[in-house]
Amino acid sequence: MNYLQEMTDEDLALRYVDGDNRAFDELLSRNQSKLFSYILFVVRDREIADDIFQETFVKVICKLQEKKYTTSGKFSAWLIRIAHNIIMDRYRLQKTEKIVEPTSDNDLSNLYAQQALTSNIENYYVYQQTLNEVKQIMNLLPAPQREVVFMRYYQDLSFKEIAELTNVSINTALGRMRYALLNMRRMAKEHNIALMID
Secondary structure, eight states: OHHHHTSOHHHHHHHHHTTOHHHHHHHHHHHHHHHHHHHHHHHOOHHHHHHHHHHHHHHHHHHHHTTOOOTTSOHHHHHHHHHHHHHHHHHHHHOOOOSOOOOTTOOOOOOOOOOOOOSSHHHHHHHHHHHHHHHHHHTTSOHHHHHHHIIIIISOOOHHHHHHHHTSOHHHHHHHHHHHHHHHHHHHHHTTOOOOOO
16 A cells, blocks of 8 residues: 555546545545645534535545546645535525625735744744634634635635636635735724734
8 A cells, every 4th residue: 555655646536536445545544634624614613514525525536436537737626626616505505695795896916925923932922812813803704705815824825726726716816805804804903903914
């Protein structure tokens, strides 16, 4: 089984398509933690996240067996796209958007993740406290906005990658980030939290 550990995810997927079930086991062990973290971050409910995680891998197995996977991109990105589509299908059914929604003329030319300076221990603890408060505020965002923030700041994806993974235009991805930041700033102001995002 050591030879499987040396293979790329893409090669493992193709090997599974050819009938090697151990290749799928290796794919699952490599990707389950990252995928589950992504799903849980977006849906904020462990039970729902478990359901979506299982549904994602059922779809992955079906698509692989139907030979609908090509190695034109990263396997992990393909997984996230499938999970994203499942999550969005669930949210479409619920229609739970409650905060500012983006408009059709969204435009956001640039966003930069600002690194916090931790030159001394006091700054470090202030930074950690702020980070915890930012995470609490992020949890109050609607799923599409929370997802874009997570992909941008925690997975360090470009807006082009985010747009491709979430199956929207770059302007929509930028708009979601813009409204997420507006909502986060508003909530931070209401709770007297100094955000370090621009």
